Structures are given as structure tokens and as C-alpha cells.
Amino acid sequence: MTSQSSRIIPIVLTLLSYTIIGLLIVLPVALILHEALRQGLHTAFETLKDPEARSAIRLTACVTAIVTVINTAGGIAAAWTLTKYDFRGARLLVSLIELPISVSPVIAGLVWLLLFGRQGWWGNWLGHHGLHIAFAVPGIVLATLFVTFPYVARTLMPYMEQQGRAAEEAAFLFGAGFWKTLIHVTLPDAGWALLSGVLLTTARAMGEFGAVAVISGHIPGVTETMPLHIETLYNGYQSVAAFAMAALLVLVAMTTVLIRMFLERSFRKQHP
Amino acid sequence: MKPLTVTGLRYFPRRRQTLPGFSLSLGLTLLWTGLLVVLPLTALLLRPWQHGIGPMLHALHDARMYAALRVSFICAFLAVLIDLPIGLLLAWTLVRYRPPGHRAVDALIDLPFAIPTAVTGIALATLYGPGGWIGAPAGKLGLKLAFSPAGIVIALTFIGLPFIVRSVEPVLRSFPKDVEEAAFLLGASGWQRFCRILLPALAPPLLSGAGLAFARGIGEYGSVIFIAGNQPFHSEVTPLLIVMRLQEFNYDGATSIALILLVTALLCLVAVSHLRRSVSSGLVREDSA
Amino acid sequence: MKILSSRRYTLKGTLALAAALIAGPCLSAAHAADYHLLNVSYDPTRELYSDINHAFPAFWSRTHSGDSVVVTSSHGGSGAQARSVLEGAPADVVTLGLAYDIDILAQNGLLATDWQKRLPHNSTPYTSTIVFLVRKGNPKNIHDWPDLIRDGIQVVTPNPKTSGGARWNYLAAWGWALHQPGGTEQSATAYLKALFAHVPVLDTGARGATNSFVQRGLGDVLIAWEDEALLASRDLGPDKFDIVVPPLTILAEPPVATVDRNVQEHGTEAVSRAYLDFLFSPEGQRIGARHYFRPVDPAIQAETAAVFPHTTTFDVASLGGWTRLQKAHFSDGGVFDQIYSH
Numbered sequence: 079m080t081s082q083s084s085r086i087i088p089i090v091l092t093l094l095s096y097t098i099i100g101l102l103i104v105l106p107v108a109l110i111l112h113e114a115l116r117q118g119l120h121t122a123f124e125t126l127k128d129p130e131a132r133s134a135i136r137l138t139a140c141v142t143a144i145v146t147v148i149n150t151a152g153g154i155a156a157a158w159t160l161t162k163y164d165f166r167g168a169r170l171l172v173s174l175i176e177l178p179i180s181v182s183p184v185i186a187g188l189v190w191l192l193l194f195g196r197q198g199w200w201g202n203w204l205g206h207h208g209l210h211i212a213f214a215v216p217g218i219v220l221a222t223l224f225v226t227f228p229y230v231a232r233t234l235m236p237y238m239e240q241q242g243r244a245a246e247e248a249a250f251l252f253g254a255g256f257w258k259t260l261i262h263v264t265l266p267d268a269g270w271a272l273l274s275g276v277l278l279t280t281a282r283a284m285g286e287f288g289a290v291a292v293i294s295g296h297i298p299g300v301t302e303t304m305p306l307h308i309e310t311l312y313n314g315y316q317s318v319a320a321f322a323m324a325a326l327l328v329l330v331a332m333t334t335v336l337i338r339m340f341l342e343r344s345f346r347k348q349h350p
Numbered sequence: 351m352k353p354l355t356v357t358g359l360r361y362f363p364r365r366r367q368t369l370p371g372f373s374l375s376l377g378l379t380l381l382w383t384g385l386l387v388v389l390p391l392t393a394l395l396l397r398p399w400q401h402g403i404g405p406m407l408h409a410l411h412d413a414r415m416y417a418a419l420r421v422s423f424i425c426a427f428l429a430v431l432i433d434l435p436i437g438l439l440l441a442w443t444l445v446r447y448r449p450p451g452h453r454a455v456d457a458l459i460d461l462p463f464a465i466p467t468a469v470t471g472i473a474l475a476t477l478y479g480p481g482g483w484i485g486a487p488a489g490k491l492g493l494k495l496a497f498s499p500a501g502i503v504i505a506l507t508f509i510g511l512p513f514i515v516r517s518v519e520p521v522l523r524s525f526p527k528d529v530e531e532a533a534f535l536l537g538a539s540g541w542q543r544f545c546r547i548l549l550p551a552l553a554p555p556l557l558s559g560a561g562l563a564f565a566r567g568i569g570e571y572g573s574v575i576f577i578a579g580n581q582p583f584h585s586e587v588t589p590l591l592i593v594m595r596l597q598e599f600n601y602d603g604a605t606s607i608a609l610i611l612l613v614t615a616l617l618c619l620v621a622v623s624h625l626r627r628s629v630s631s632g633l634v635r636e637d638s639a
Numbered sequence: 640m641k642i643l644s645s646r647r648y649t650l651k652g653t654l655a656l657a658a659a660l661i662a663g664p665c666l667s668a669a670h671a672a673d674y675h676l677l678n679v680s681y682d683p684t685r686e687l688y689s690d691i692n693h694a695f696p697a698f699w700s701r702t703h704s705g706d707s708v709v710v711t712s713s714h715g716g717s718g719a720q721a722r723s724v725l726e727g728a729p730a731d732v733v734t735l736g737l738a739y740d741i742d743i744l745a746q747n748g749l750l751a752t753d754w755q756k757r758l759p760h761n762s763t764p765y766t767s768t769i770v771f772l773v774r775k776g777n778p779k780n781i782h783d784w785p786d787l788i789r790d791g792i793q794v795v796t797p798n799p800k801t802s803g804g805a806r807w808n809y810l811a812a813w814g815w816a817l818h819q820p821g822g823t824e825q826s827a828t829a830y831l832k833a834l835f836a837h838v839p840v841l842d843t844g845a846r847g848a849t850n851s852f853v854q855r856g857l858g859d860v861l862i863a864w865e866d867e868a869l870l871a872s873r874d875l876g877p878d879k880f881d882i883v884v885p886p887l888t889i890l891a892e893p894p895v896a897t898v899d900r901n902v903q904e905h906g907t908e909a910v911s912r913a914y915l916d917f918l919f920s921p922e923g924q925r926i927g928a929r930h931y932f933r934p935v936d937p938a939i940q941a942e943t944a945a946v947f948p949h950t951t952t953f954d955v956a957s958l959g960g961w962t963r964l965q966k967a968h969f970s971d972g973g974v975f976d977q978i979y980s981h
Contacts, residue, residue: 087540088446088449091439091442092443092447094439094443095455096449096455098439099455099458099459101484102511103458103462103511104458105477105483105484106473106508107465107473109473109477109482109483110469110473113476130711151378152379152383155378155379156379156382156383159376159378159379162369162375163372163375163376171379174383174387175383175387177391179562179565180566180569180615180616180619181612182568182569182570182571182588182589182592182611182615183569183570183571183572183589184571184589184590184592185589185592185611188592188596188604188605188608189391189394190390191726192390192393192394192601193389193390193393195726195727197601199393201726201727210727213723213726213727214729223386224387227386227387246369247369250370256371256375260371281463281464284466285464285467285468285469286466287466287467287571287572288467288570291571291572292596295713295726295727295728296714297677297729298711298713300677300711305466305468305469305572308468308469312472312576313847314685314846320472324466324469327465327466327469328465328469331461331465331466332461332464334464335458335461335464336457338460339453339456339457339460414979475855479854479855480855497851497855579840579857580840580842581839581841582841584839585840594843597719597722597801597843598718598801599718599722599725600971
């Protein structure tokens, strides 16, 4: 009896989990691809060639690149500072760095509006001097920076913590400077974690909607990123075009997920 | 290289700071955090009071805001309640049974986190809408899923799932098999083993995953607005109300609600982490998480 | 050492990836246009301005050969759009749902306060009216305003605080109630309160409301711009919807203007003005009529009379004018807030 049930339970539970995954995750993804290809692959590609679609893709790529570079640099600095030195206030700093995760994306957009909108603290003054931040590309970059702020630091810190400080201290004793130590000793060792954090940042930056929606102004061809353009297309009854662009984003997201999985697995093999 | 390092350390016992570049890297970190997080959040903290206490009082008397907060919190809570057993089941199956294709399924679990929220929104609205693959048959049974609070719960369940699975998985993986085996030898049934031994050990990671999923749920915007129906007092979530206030050009109102939402979200996170600590100190020592 | 070097490749890979991501897209952002106009418009004009933007460059090059013009339009709730221009969206022209939204821009110094006198017909190139869109065959038997507050009727209309169309809807209902025998402001407020109790969803813009009614199947009746209703009933689902024109409704006048401060900054005064003139030209008027906007040019009116149903209308001036109405109804604590404050 026991052995029979112990054989059946795994099968039942596995079938159950696969059904849930299928309903909850696979079905929406399948629907996106289905709706995108409703009028054939060719039509789907044609909608992506529309000038406004191309401009949205370009803007998203550009914003993602800038955001990824800045938050990667900041994330490395933060992870290094917090794991390689002891200082007062370190815990507070960690909480501050993790804070953006629990802030609603809408608030992440709003806070920049409070600084740089025409009703905000500095927006009017900057506007008179020809600097437009809110309702322009810099605002989109700032909102995305806030939303993706913690990811690199958060993925790096546990690995750097594990590394300890011995290798760096040795390198320093051998005469390596700060940058040399960071670039040749610490980072190569945390390479997998770094790349994984970078990918996470990229994925979130590409897809940010709420924060960007608040600060962008929705000007097609100028300040519309891919997710915003999807909303515009969807509201304009252009279902195929909306889902074609959605499918493109889903494919990129799936690629990121696969690369991260591969990275993690090779990391686990190296550090069993 | 390693022995040398050790000798090195012996020669130079660790003082407070052994590595160079402390002020440089701390400076960079503070600059990055200060400009991108502290500065904007300060604006959020100060703005509601800029025109006196009036706007905040006005917000605190706004029945629509309380309704929106209630919708956000209840829906996020229900979604977490649904996610907890599902997430535990998925983590359990993937870690313990390693069924065929478990690697692919494991990767799929990250998708809700990686797929842009607007994409999730239009996909779920179409899927669960009156003419959708799930919405149409559900409609025949008299169930209205999309454009009602149920739609919000669906979207938040989707969004929250990876948080639960990813916090439970590592604990489950490192859970000492011999404890379970000992219990088995002592005659505990499968269900008893699960309830008495595994569940207490899994409670802390489940709680922290739930806390993260909940915090994300109450702040979620993109995936929710397409499927919610957005009816004031009924299916309007707090982030949408903030956007509404902004579009009405009511900055003080928007900021007051935003501050209230942020503070409540943080309080919930603190409460969860306290609960987590008391659970883990009361039942098992948490050395695996 | 071997491990170390292989790890270093990972790092280099990361850097290379980042570099490629930056360099690729940022270097290729050039447009061949001499002029790039931005028209910030309201919700139901997406299809209209998509055609106008296509037709205008030819019109312009008749007098300015060699120039090229690209016009982009952005759409959303009229009030929200006005606010984004106020916040710094670089609009050359605004083509909004109602005069008040452009007045706000004028009050903030973005254009001259007498902007409405600069173009014919009070700067209104097309008019519209407010009608009801119902499900095919009119199953709920809706013919006039009182039918909307019958038990069991669900009405879809957007949020008047953000949408221009919604303000026209609201004022059409308000005006109708005032015009009833014995109608007073109290009775009109009571009617509106009853009406909004039947509204299950308040979208931010007219297009969102149409989507709720058409795509999501919400509600029994959509109060909508005539152009939006004709678009939905003739183009989106000819066999799914009917239009009901109430016997008394409002004359909606969506105006247009150039944004002086922005066109001076962009050097696009002439081409922006020409873009607006094009809307009043026979060609522009015909494109408008094709998208169900009522022309103001008498000749084109006669040409397209068959498209538009006849009805009796009142205008906003007869209700007291935008400035007064906006303050009384849509400001913080106004009549609309009182309706929703339970």
C-alpha cells in the first residue's frame, strides 16, 4: 500500500504542477504568439517595420543600454563596498539599495515628475534653459534606472560575500592597485553572477511600463518605448501589430531566462 | 596562490579596512544611491506637505482612495494565498522528483518576472476576456473573470508565482535528507513528515517569498490595468488611482496617495520580516536559508 | 590560472555585450525630414489624423517644393494630453477635444489667449455631437436620455476629469436635463447622479471607453462622440452595434491651435499654420467627413449630408461657457466629485 502510494503521489503531483504551469504560464505565452501570427509571419514582420514601431524598438534598445551600463557600474561599486569593507551604516545602505523593489512602478515614475515636471521643483527652471527631462527621453531613462536599480547589486552581493576578501588582499599585497584588483581578481570570479544580474536588469529595463507611462508623454516616434507602443496599438484596434511587438519582447525575455538558467547551472557545476 | 594569501593574512591581521579604495568605492555607491533613490524619494516624502497639510488631509478623507487601497491589498493577498500552495507544489516537484522536462519548466517559472507587464496585461485580458480561450468557456459557466476584481487576482497570481518558487527552492534543495529519513524510520507517515518537519523549515522562505510577491502585487500597474475593468470603488487599484490623479493634474493628491501606498507597503514588509523571524526562531533554526 | 582566464572571458563578454547594445541603436537615429511636426490630439482622432498626416506633405509641397514634412500624432484623453503639453511635450499643434483644454495652455503662456480668433469658425475645423451606441437590435430599447437611468441599464462613458469626450457626454446629459420642463440645476445634478450610478467603468479616454464597450463587451450603451460611434458601428462591427441619436443633444466643437512657444522654438510656425489651414481646406474637410467628423465648410456639408443623422443640438455657450462649467463641475470638489463622493 505504502509503496504503491509512494509511486503514485509523485506522478499525480508532477501532472498537477505541469497542468498549472501550462494554464498559468504557457497558455498566455502561446496566446501572444498565436495572436501575433494570426495573419501570418509576414504580416507580423511588416507591422514591426512601421516607422513608429521601429522608433519604439530603437528607443527601448537605447534606454536599456544606458540603464544597464549605469546600474551595472553602480551595482558593482555597491556590492564591492558592502562586501569588502566593514563600516557603520552598511545595513542602512543595503536597505536603501533594495528599497526600489518594493516601490510601485507608478511611484517610480511619479518621483521624477516631482523633481523635473513643470509642476516639480526644478522642471520650470530647467525648461527655461532648454533642458527637457520629464516627457522626454531623459525622464524615461531616470524612471527605468530607478525600477531596475537593485538587480545587479543584489545578485552580486551573495557571491562576493562568499568570495571573502582574501584574494583581493593578496592581490593588493602583490602591488595591484584598486582598479586592477577589482577588474582582474574580484569581477572574473563573480562573472557568472554579474552576467546574470546584468541580464535581469536588461530584461526589466526593456519591459518597464508603469514608471515610463507616467513620465513619457506617449509621443509615438519620440517618447514611446516598446511597451508603451504596445498599449497604443492595442487601444488603436491594431491587435496583430500589438501582439507582434509583444511577441518580440516575449522572445527576448525567454532568451534572457534561458541564458540565466544556463549560467546558473554552469556556476553550480563549478561550485558544487 | 591560496597558501600565500593565508600567510599574508597571518602577517597582517585584519584591521578595519585592509583593502584600498574604500572612500572611492563608497563615494561611488553613495553617489549612485543618493541620486537615483534617496533624492527622488525625498521629493516624495516632502511634496505632500508643500502646500500645507491640506492635500494630505484631503487624501486621507477620500473614500475612493480607501476603496482602491482595499482592492489592492485584498487582491494582492488573495493572489499570494493562491501562489503559496502552487509555488510550494512546483518547487517540491521540481526539486524532489526531477520529472522529465523539469529544467524547461524551471526556466518557465522565471517568465512572469521577465515578460514585460504590459505584455502580460494584454495577453491575460485577451485570454480571460469574454471571447478568450479561458474567458469564453468560463463565461458560459457564468464566471466573469476579466474586467472584475477576479481579473486583478489572476494577474497578480501570475506576477507573484516566481517569488514563491524561487525562495522555497534553495531551502528545499539543501534540506537534510537524514532528518526526513529519521522521521520515516520513527514511523511518521508522509503527511506527518511534511507537516511536522518540512513545513516549519519551509515557513521562513515561504513567508519572505510571500512578502515580496505581496509588495509587488500592491504596486503592480501594467499587467493589472488591462484586465481590471478599472471601476472606481470596485476594481480600481491604488497605482491606477495615482495615475488618474496625475492626469487630473492633481499632483498633491497623487503624491499623498503614493506616500500612503509606499508607507503601507513598507509596513507590510516589516511585519512579514518580523513574522518570519519569530517563526524561524520558534520552530527551527534557520541555517539553510 | 586556466580557470581564471576562462572567467576573464566572461567578463570581457559582458563588456562587449554592453558596448554592442549601446553602440548599435544609438548611432542610427536620423530622419530625412526638413520638418517634423508633432500634433498632440485627443482620443477618437487616431484614424483621422493618420490620414491627414499622410495627405498634408503633398499639400505643403505644392507651395514649398523640395521640403519634406513628417507629422506625428499622439492621442489620449483630451485633458491628459493638454497636461502633457503643459508638462513639456513638444507639441507644434494641438487638436484637442474642447476649447477649455487649449485655454489652459494659453493661461500658462504657451500660446496667445485670443487663439480661437486666429482661424475660421472659432478655430473649429469639424464638429460632432454626442450619441448612443447600443448592441445590435437595441435589445434594451434605449432611445433617449431618460432610458439610460432605467433599472438594469449599464452605461459606459469615460472620466470627465481626464477625457474631453466625457465632458461633452456629461454636459450633453446636463444640458438635456436643464432643457426639460421644470429643469433646474438641482434636477440636472440628480439626473447625473443617477446616470453615473449606472456607469460600471470610468476609462481615462474616449478610446478606452469604446474598447470597454466594443472589445470587452461591458455595458448596454456607450455614450460617445458621433464619429467614434460611427467608426465602431460601420467599421469595427457592422453587425454588432446600432447608433441611437437622442432627440436633443450637444453640439461638440473640438478646436485646433498652434502652440506659439513651441513652434518658435522649433522654427515651425509656417508649416504648423499650414497644417491647420489644411484641415479647413476642401480636401481636409473631405478627409474629416470620411472619418465621420461633421464638416464646417457649407459646400462639403452639402456633399456629405447623407452620412450624418439629423438632430437638435444646443451649444456650450448656452450652458454658460467652458470656464464657468469647468469650475462648477470638474474642478476639485465640483459637481462631479460630489456625485462620486457617496
